[in-house]
Amino acid sequence: MEEKEVIPKIVVKPPGPKAREIIKLDDEYISPSYSRYYPLVISEAKGAMIKDVDGNQYIDFNAGLAVMNVGHCHNRIVEKIKEQSEKFIHYSNTDFYYPQVPELAKMICDITPGNFQKNVFFGNSGTEAIEAGFKLARWYTRRSRVIAFIGGFHGRTFGSLSFTASKIVQRRYFFPLVPSVTHVPYGNCYRCAFKLEYPDCGIWCVGFIDEMVLQKYIPPEEVCGIIFEPIQGEGGYVVPPDEFFPKLKRLADKYELLLIDDEIQTGLGRTGKWFAIEHWGVVPDILCLAKGIASGLPLGATVSHKRIMDWEPGSHSSTFGGNPIACVVGQEVIKVIEEEKILENTTKQGNYILSYLNELKDKFELIGDVRGKGLMIGIELVLDKKTKKPARKETKNIILECFKKGLAIITAGRSVIRICPPLIIDRTLIDKGLEILEKAISIEEKKRRPPIK
Ligand SMILES: Cc1ncc(COP(=O)(O)O)c(C=O)c1O
DSSP states (O other), rough: OOOOOOOSSSSSSOHHHHHHHHHHHHHSSTTSSOOSOOOOOOOEBBBBBEETSSSEEEESSSSSHHHTTBBBHHHHHHHHHHHHHHSSOOOTTTSSSOTHHHHHHHHHHHHHSSSOOOOEEESHHHHHHHHHHHHHHHHHHHEEEEEETTOOOSSSSOOOOOOOOGGGTTTTTOOSSOEEEEEEEEOOOOTTTTOOOTTTTTTTTHHHHIIIIITTTTTTTEEEEEOOOOSSSSTBBOOOTTTTHHHHHHHHHHOOOOOEEOTTTTTTTSSSSGGGGGTTTTSEEEEOOOGHHHHHTTEEEEETTTTTTOOTTSSSSSTTOOOOHHHHHHHHHHHHHHOOOOOOHHHHHHHHHHHHHHHHHHOTTTTTEEEETTTEEEEEHHHHHTTBBOOHHHHHHHHHHHHHHHOOOOEETTTTEEEEOOOOOOOOHHHHHHHHHHHHHHHHHHHHHHHOO
């Protein structure tokens, strides 16, 4: 796919004949547990553009689910994959050594918050990074319990799923999960679980954990840590108020609980900083990352204080974790983000999108809230700005309409449109994407408010 091709370009109404054929095959052989949004069948991708198997070209506001931060098929990444795959492809970092692993670990330690010596554990995915973080927290503290947040998403394996609380369907019929997890409301000011108003609330969502949970029925000396996303992703792109994390940190210090920061979606520049928690100046004890770290290759990492990550040999490892190709790609991703000034682009383009959307919020009844940091932006759609009833059907219709017009964009939570393009996206593509999105919202808005005759 050429970078200069004109997009979006719809040459055949999607799904075209080739896409339909592949979807038929997929329907026959693939687990129906996946939750596809629309029939987009990819054939090529470059930068912030994707092409389907029938030749339609789309602007990508998904980044392969917040993964392709440096853009699809970045030349330097493709080169590294070729180079390393000609040397060796696998040799189990669990049992032997190779340089790609500690070299990447060093680079990760240098960019993660905290000016202290750190160690890194490599797995293959987000959920594995969480499993490792959780096991480490238990191992280090010898405590079993965890505090997690309602609306949080941390993965789908049993440990991670026990913390995940963003959609019923992810948990239904899978109980019993890992015991000893207590879920509490997140700092969600648009939909405060306590029906309080910020800032008069005094950040009661954190006060509640102390006064109503740890002082009433969960002995803090049995809790190993608090797991959180700095911005809830799957739960609806929820940005907590500014005082939330500093207050949570004070609470963790009070009871010596570890802060386990899930940066799987927010990390590697997504919010305009290397890690989203940096927006609040809080240093977590354990930080989990995946998605953007290896530009689409499977890699997860759990980073912690050397003092904490001192578990014994054999206590945790992974055959594939720290794959050499994924690790050289990880190194290149970090270099590309630095050298191409991608954090700066993320902040600049993100601020532009936020101000554009904030104007739309006044124009459209459907838009209840606009929020985000960097290129992690949510538009919450409601049927009524007062009752805030989620506009589920309308949200679905909007992303379908966008897809038909050449913009790949999906939802989060119940009725939030999420914008998370590759971080290298430029103003031209953003403007074209926003134009399609605005039109799609206006179609839904008109359906709800027919013109007065
Ligand atoms: C915040 C967060 N944590 C964990 C995960 C799980 O990652 P994976 O799907 O790689 O297991 C995700 C995936 O969307 C995520 O967004």
